[in-house]
Amino acid sequence: MQSSLSLLLRTRVELRLLSVDQQRFVNLATSLAELTNIHMLDAKPLTGTGLVDFSMPVIFGVLDHHLGGDGSGELPNRNLTAVVS
Numbered sequence: 001m002q003s004s005l006s007l008l009l010r011t012r013v014e015l016r017l018l019s020v021d022q023q024r025f026v027n028l029a030t031s032l033a034e035l036t037n038i039h040m041l042d043a044k045p046l047t048g049t050g051l052v053d054f055s056m057p058v059i060f061g062v063l064d065h066h067l068g069g070d071g072s073g074e075l076p077n078r079n080l081t082a083v084v085s
Helices: 002-009 025-031 056-066
Strands: 037-041 050-054
Touching: 002 056, 037 056, 050 056
Parallel strands: none
Antiparallel strands: 037 050
16 A cells, blocks of 8 residues: 555655454444545455545645645645535
8 A cells, every 4th residue: 555655646655554443334433533534445365345544634635745735735624625525
């Protein structure tokens, strides 16, 4: 994932695994922040589907970088627009 993000963003990316948890989806869904970004992934040869949760500061940094900024974009102090949500 680190090398994929580095290629996508065309910059050095460092990832650290904070935790790996197995839980029921209903428990996960109730524990997430109101604004969050979740991606499903397969980890072959393992079975099942994994979820990766990215916090909004990470997502806004990636968006800022993609749009020509330095990636240090601050979170807007407003609701998300239809374009962002």
